[in-house]
Amino acid sequence: MEESRLRDDICRWGASLFNRGYTAGSSGNLSARLPDGFLVTPTNSCLGFLEPSRLTKLDTAGRLVSGDPPTKEVPLHMAFYEARPEAGAVVHLHSTFATALSCLADTDPEDALPPITPYMVMRVGRVPVIPYTHPGSADVKPLILARAAEHPAVLLANHGPVVSGKSFEAAVFAAEELEETAKLVLLTRGLPQRHLPSDVVSELRRRFGS
Numbered sequence: 001m002e003e004s005r006l007r008d009d010i011c012r013w014g015a016s017l018f019n020r021g022y023t024a025g026s027s028g029n030l031s032a033r034l035p036d037g038f039l040v041t042p043t044n045s046c047l048g049f050l051e052p053s054r055l056t057k058l059d060t061a062g063r064l065v066s067g068d069p070p071t072k073e074v075p076l077h078m079a080f081y082e083a084r085p086e087a088g089a090v091v092h093l094h095s096t097f098a099t100a101l102s103c104l105a106d107t108d109p110e111d112a113l114p115p116i117t118p119y120m121v122m123r124v125g126r127v128p129v130i131p132y133t134h135p136g137s138a139d140v141k142p143l144i145l146a147r148a149a150e151h152p153a154v155l156l157a158n159h160g161p162v163v164s165g166k167s168f169e170a171a172v173f174a175a176e177e178l179e180e181t182a183k184l185v186l187l188t189r190g191l192p193q194r195h196l197p198s199d200v201v202s203e204l205r206r207r208f209g210s
């Protein structure tokens with residue numbers, strides 16, 4: 001059954017992300033689209049210790065149906081689902097290297113990570129930085145709506161990455177790719193980086209679509 005499989009996926013991937021250090025404490029939140037609404041992680045929950053039966057279920061308008069009180073970032077997740085009808089899942093983390101990039105004054109707000117590897121281009125695409133809003137603020141919604149149709153992933157300034165995907169697994173894979181690329185970008189900062197040429201980037205986008 002679709003919903004119980006998604007509940008298990010959210011808890012399994014949450015534990016995997018937490019155990020591998022992709023987000024710490026009670027930071028980050030996960031969601032998935034259901035035929036009749038959404039599943040989201042409860043507020044203040046640790047992604048390492050989620051329980052399928054306690055996940056929050058929302059209706060299609062984002063109203064509480066069942067489970068624990070929802071993440072305060074419901075407006076952020078809803079903005080992605082509204083802007084991207086194909087999105088089946090959204091992953092928000094405070095992963096260290098992507099968050100570091102979101103804090104640097106010289107990160108390009110239109111293109112936070114240069115195209116240094118093909119998987120970044122294939123799985124994530126060009127990542128804009130969304131201006132700072134407080135965690136949980138509904139003010140983020142119009143900012144995301146303005147960018148998410150074109151961009152499956154964004155960095156929230158001074159906060160962290162948000163990544164959508166067609167499936168839950170695809171969103172997690174893209175969030176991991178974004179974090180690993182941010183790590184490479186920062187590891188090679190100050191060194192003569194070789195970027196993928198623009199014709200290679202265009203071909204990767206055409207063939208593998210992001």
Ligand SMILES: O=C(CO)COP(=O)(O)O
Nearest residue numbers: 028029043044071072135
């Ligand atoms: O990352 C977070 C806020 O941006 C965590 O918030 P929640 O505990 O409400 O999900």
Ligand SMILES: [Zn+2]
Nearest residue numbers: 028094135160
């Ligand atoms: Zn956060």
